[in-house]
Amino acid sequence: MTPSARPGVLFDVDGTLLDTNYLHVLAWWQAFRDTGHTDVSMADCHRSIGIASAELVGHLLGDDVPGTDEVVEAHSRRYEALRDQVVAFPRVAELLSACEERGLAVVLATSGAESDLEWMQPAIGAGDAVAGATTSADVTSAKPAPDLLQTAAADHGLDPARTVAVGDTVWDVRSAKDAGLPCIAVTCGGIGRGELVEAGADEVYADPADLLAHLDDSLLGRVARG
Template identity: 25%
Template sequence: MSLALFDLDGTLIHSEAGIVGSMRYALTQMGHEPPPQAVLRTWIGPPLRQTFPTVVGNDPAAIEAAVAHYSDRFDSQGWAEYEVYAGIGDVIETLAARGFTLVVATTKVLPRAQRIVDHLPFGRHFSRVYAPTGEGRHSEKAQMIAQALADFGVAAGDAVMVGDRYFDIEGARANAVRSIGVTWGFGGRDELVEAGADVIAAQPSELAALILAERAAA
């Protein structure tokens, strides 16, 4: 196993404050009462154009206006409202030292994702960030994983996807890639098990050993 793909929000960083704060701002600007915090947490991960319609309706103009308001706040302050999960830096350093190629695969649009990764203390270890471009490319996790396999010339059996939501796991399964679901993010164990995660990690301190075990078994 030579390639490890990591989701960003809920896997590497705890970004709830910036994302949810920007969602609340967008909906308020549109004249809507934001849903409760518990509901907004479930919106972290999926594309905004899939989640905003549940409140603003299906009118494309309203959806795009909500996305624009979100962008205004997130790009000015929300992007920096995150914390790196304790122990994640050690995981990345360990895997880099063991020769893994490391990439990020996230549904956060590419300019924002790249900005955050560039500011991470261990961001230099990531060879590439796969994310939606705004032009319809790499909008689904399965597409990102497939592109990473092709770009690095890695067979599916030599890769692992690490993420906190069902679509991370489903994207891996669509490519016959092993998956590790992490429970410290926004999905939870039940969601990950139901999606078919091969392994579950309960805390970052377990992650490096689990990935190395996947390599040994490959």
């Protein structure tokens, strides 16, 4: 470990810190219908949340189907109309502050656009506890590729051996595993414990409040103690 490297935690945002997954499901379902893809169900959309936008469209329609940009733009329009309903999960700000107080560098790692941080961070709260953020704008391949987490750790001077990823989807877990990072998963995004464990999650909690209640006994607590 270099002298500047530090322990840290990489938090996914949608479905992990912000209660947005089902808003995204609705927006994606509407976007597919807006663009003529009426065979895509809400269940299909839900199980794809966590994949970056262009990759999500390819995942559901096939990479050879034209019009990816049209669907992504339709989702952006639909989601914009829902954004005023976004709230953080209970005790999110307390969790981030508690991690920072224990010596962990708190970094947001989201497949969302850089511009999304302008409204995401105030919704999350605990701005003083957040060391920085990495978005899809910082990488060529976003989740489920490991690039986002690897870049977030490197750009913020984190020691990979003492960094934990926290997310809510199987895509988050797979990304963490491929990045060589341990992963804590939460079920508040709508994916069950069994699937998250099968994907490789090291620990699973119900939501940020549950993780906060068990913080010192969790992977994060152990990493913070060295």
